[in-house]
Amino acid sequence: MARKVRNLLGLAVLATxxxxxxxxxxxxxxxxxxxxxxxxxxxxxxxxxxxxxxHRHGFxxxxxxxxxxxxxxxxxxxxxxxxxxxxxxxxxxxxxxxxHEPPRFEAGLxxxxxxxxxxxxxxxxxRLARLEEENAAQRAALERHREEVPRMFLVEAEYDLALREAxxxxxxxxxxxxxxGAFPDLQQWRDRHAAMERGTPETSS
Numbered sequence: 437m438a439r440k441v442r443n444l445l446g447l448a449v450l451a452t453x454x455x456x457x458x459x460x461x462x463x464x465x466x467x468x469x470x471x472x473x474x475x476x477x478x479x480x481x482x483x484x485x486x487x488x489x490x491h492r493h494g495f496x497x498x499x500x501x502x503x504x505x506x507x508x509x510x511x512x513x514x515x516x517x518x519x520x521x522x523x524x525x526x527x528x529x530x531x532x533x534x535x536h537e538p539p540r541f542e543a544g545l546x547x548x549x550x551x552x553x554x555x556x557x558x559x560x561x562x563r564l565a566r567l568e569e570e571n572a573a574q575r576a577a578l579e580r581h582r583e584e585v586p587r588m589f590l591v592e593a594e595y596d597l598a599l600r601e602a603x604x605x606x607x608x609x610x611x612x613x614x615x616x617g618a619f620p621d622l623q624q625w626r627d628r629h630a631a632m633e634r635g636t637p638e639t640s641s
Contacts, residue, residue, distance in 0.1 A: 440489075440493040441493060443489075446489065448467050449490060450490065452466050453514060454515050454520065454523060457513060458512060458513065459502065459513070460483055460484060460513075463483075490519070491513065495518055495522050496513040496514065496515055496519055498511055498512070498513060541563075541603065550632065552630075556614060557614045557615055560614070561611060564604060564607045564611060567604040567607065574593070574596070574597050574600070575597060577593075578597060
């Protein structure tokens with residue numbers, strides 16, 4: 437379905453204020469503390485715009501305008517019944533409906549022939565080293581969190597780690613093929629790259 441507010445930051449805001457009324461600064465603090473900004477790749481510059489849109493569409497409403505000491509007045513928002521329904525429908529859609537979102541690595545692989553096959557293995561080794569280091573750190577952090585955080589709040593981190601480990605496994609296998617010379621059409625790749633470097637059109641054999 438077409439959503440009135442499609443920005444994932446809107447989802448994060450609704451999932452935060454569903455717990456209790458908050459002002460935007462507090463919403464941002466809670467989202468960051470829980471690591472949801474990393475899970476969703478949020479763009480913080482649009483926070484107040486998203487809050488205004490949620491309010492305009494009736495998903496949140498003003499609970500109070502609070503002032504503490506000399507600080508500027510802050511508007512506290514709470515979720516509405518429509519907001520609760522929107523939040524639940526949105527989460528159902530995200531879990532049930534797969535959407536292909538090409539990662540940067542996929543984009544790079546789609547045009548990797550502009551590089552020579554003798555250059556690519558070094559780049560894959562660099563990628564693999566970074567992935568293995570990051571995955572080890574993420575695995576250790578996940579194990580620490582398991583001791584104090586219920587698993588229902590960790591499944592997105594488990595999913596992210598599984599994807600990253602699959603990425604590392606694929607990269608490792610691709611690198612092995614190139615290192616052993618087992619990748620098909622290596623000579624054709626070299627000839628194509630050499631022709632591009634010379635600025636001459638590729639000819640069919």
